[in-house]
Amino acid sequence: MIEQLSGLSSATDGIMKSVSETRYVTTPNGIDGVGGVEQVSFTDTLANVSQEAVDRIKAGEAASIAGVDGQASVQQVVEAVMAAESSLQTAIAIRDKVVTAYQEISRMTI
Amino acid sequence: MSDPLSATMHIASSGLQAQSERLRVVSENLANARSTGDAAGSDPYSRKTITFESEFDRAQAASLVKVKDIGTDNAPFLVEYEPGHPAADENGYVKMPNVNVLLELADMRETNRSYEANLKVMTQAREMVMRHIGLLRD
Numbered sequence: 001m002i003e004q005l006s007g008l009s010s011a012t013d014g015i016m017k018s019v020s021e022t023r024y025v026t027t028p029n030g031i032d033g034v035g036g037v038e039q040v041s042f043t044d045t046l047a048n049v050s051q052e053a054v055d056r057i058k059a060g061e062a063a064s065i066a067g068v069d070g071q072a073s074v075q076q077v078v079e080a081v082m083a084a085e086s087s088l089q090t091a092i093a094i095r096d097k098v099v100t101a102y103q104e105i106s107r108m109t110i
Numbered sequence: 111m112s113d114p115l116s117a118t119m120h121i122a123s124s125g126l127q128a129q130s131e132r133l134r135v136v137s138e139n140l141a142n143a144r145s146t147g148d149a150a151g152s153d154p155y156s157r158k159t160i161t162f163e164s165e166f167d168r169a170q171a172a173s174l175v176k177v178k179d180i181g182t183d184n185a186p187f188l189v190e191y192e193p194g195h196p197a198a199d200e201n202g203y204v205k206m207p208n209v210n211v212l213l214e215l216a217d218m219r220e221t222n223r224s225y226e227a228n229l230k231v232m233t234q235a236r237e238m239v240m241r242h243i244g245l246l247r248d
Contacts, residue, residue, distance in 0.1 A: 075126040079119055082232075086239050093246040 049094065053087040060084025117170040118235040124174035125228035128162055129221050131177050135160045136218045143209040151199035155207040157183035183208055 063080035066072035135158050145155040163178035185208040193202030 073127060073130070075123050075130070079123040082119065082236060083116065086236070086243065089240065089243045090246070093243050096247065 046094070046098070050091055053091040056087040057084040112170050115235050115239050117172045119232060120167070120170050121172050121174055122228045122232040122235070124176065126225060126232075128175045128177055129225040129228065132160050132221045133218065133225075135180060136214050136221060139209050139214050140211065140218075143207060143211055143214075145207060146195070146197040146204055148197060150197060151205075152197055154187060154197070154205050155209070156187070157185070157207060157209045159183050 060080045060083060063072055063077045067074065067077035139157050142155040146152075147154050159181050161178045161181070162175050164173045165176045166172075167174050187205040187208050189203045190206050191202055192198055192204045195204045198204045
């Protein structure tokens with residue numbers, strides 16, 4: 001599960017790069033030139049979010065194993081697994097949105 | 111600034127843990143309701159009490175609940191006339207634990223209600239988070 005999820009960040013990375021390349025060709029003085037504000041790329045943000053999700057899921061799995069061993073209480077296990085679940089759901093929703101956006105762009109008539 | 115909904119989950123989780131600790135104490139009292147001493151005139155099991163306190167969690171900026179102390183009840187022991195008992199004194203009286211089973215059962219019910227309430231908070235928070243994620247989906 002975790003390998004697939006970390007695959008998400010690299011996959012979206014590729015999509016974002018190709019999309020931003022297309023934009024870069026059409027507008028040579030792209031958005032990067034506007035304003036002196038420090039720019040955080042969307043790809044980086046997405047990678048951070050998915051990394052966070054991966055960490056949460058890892059914590060959830062560690063808590064489950066500790067629970068099976070009898071090291072953690074039921075409440076701790078449930079809390080960690082629920083946090084992992086909501087992170088995974090968020091990651092899936094974001095992935096779906098990104099894929100949809102990519103498809104929209106690829107369907108565009110030129 | 112942490113996410114209020116995940117903080118809610120954390121607080122409810124601490125409540126659940128505190129209540130399960132309380133149930134443990136109740137079960138100890140119930141199980142030992144007839145535990146006497148082994149030598150003549152010795153003290154029997156004395157009832158355990160549990161107290162809670164609030165603890166400020168800096169990471170979540172919220173007050174969690176935790177067990178403050180597990181103490182013993184100082185109420186006098188009950189005395190029963192049972193000359194054949196190994197713990198009977200020279201007059202034939204045995205000291206019995208100061209556990210009132212009815213009181214413990216009432217305490218157990220209250221623990222159950224409190225646990226349910228905390229669980230309900232958790233369910234609600236989870237539902238709110240999931241609905242929000244659903245918003246992103248379609």
